[in-house]
Amino acid sequence: MRNAFKSAGLVAAAAALVGTLGFAQPAQAAGEAAKPPQMEWSWTGPFGTFDRASAQRGLQVYTQVCASCHGLEQVAYRNLTDIGYTEDQVKEFAAQFEVEDGPNEFGEMFFRPAEPSDKFVSPFPNEQAARSANGGAYPPDLSLIIKNRAHGFGGIGQNFLAMLQIKGFSSGADYMHALLGLGYVDAPEGVDLLPGQWYNEYMPGGAIAMPPPLYPDGVEYEDGTEATVEQQAYDVATFLAWASEPKLxxxxxxxxxxxxxxxxxxxxxxxxxxxxxxxxxxx
The missing domain is CATH 1.20.5 (Single alpha-helices involved in coiled-coils or other helix-helix interfaces)
Known part of the structure; x- marks a missing residue:
């Protein structure tokens, strides 16, 4: 379990995610974003449930690639039991992080190992620190990113459409999977990117201020699944879908x-x- 969630040495890759989820800079020649392909998700349909194995792999991707910049402020560590982890595994995972607590008997704040009841530790102490570390951009919290990125629908509407599996409905999970796993391509002719930008066909405007965050075998899955870029994107989208709707x-x-x-x-x-x-x- 401890090896599965190791994040040391991957801070640089995680920092790249800042621009992924909504902080892209405009290209000099912007175009419409491509429509994400509709994927098969296990939780759709009236009897659908989250794929526990995929969600656990997605947690690995989040922890090792995303968590150095993006928080999950609405999710507590104890919620991880809902995707198949034991209480002991959750305790071990949470203890790898520190949270500020207090004041103590001397009136001072102190740090302690996180407990299952704590929310996921934020990578930055405040918004100003986050912007300073990321060139002025504020990396969004990912707790509700799948809901927020649903195309044209949110909340109850998104859930209803996802349950009915209406053809053509493009969910936030579809968007996240496409953006991270499929979208990085060469800029089309006539599109000029500013220095430090990459082109992603699923990002409105095309330009995104980050390099591709996922690489083949960039994460070593504990269950032995081959960690292709698309597989990592699919798994982290599954995990974030669960984080957005843990009681679905x-x-x-x-x-x-x-x-x-x-x-x-x-x-x-x-x-x-x-x-x-x-x-x-x-x-």
């Missing part, structure tokens, strides 16, 4: 129970109605 499965289960109850209740009402009108006709 519970809501689906509740919804199915409600639908069953409504169906039975409707049947009962119809039976009562028929019996009532049958008595009326007799009289």
């Amino acid at each position: 499965e519970e809501r689906k289960q509740t919804g199915v129970k409600v639908l069953i109850f409504l169906a039975l209740f409707t049947g009962l009402l119809i039976a009562v109605k028929r019996q009532t009108w049958a008595d009326v006709k007799k009289h």
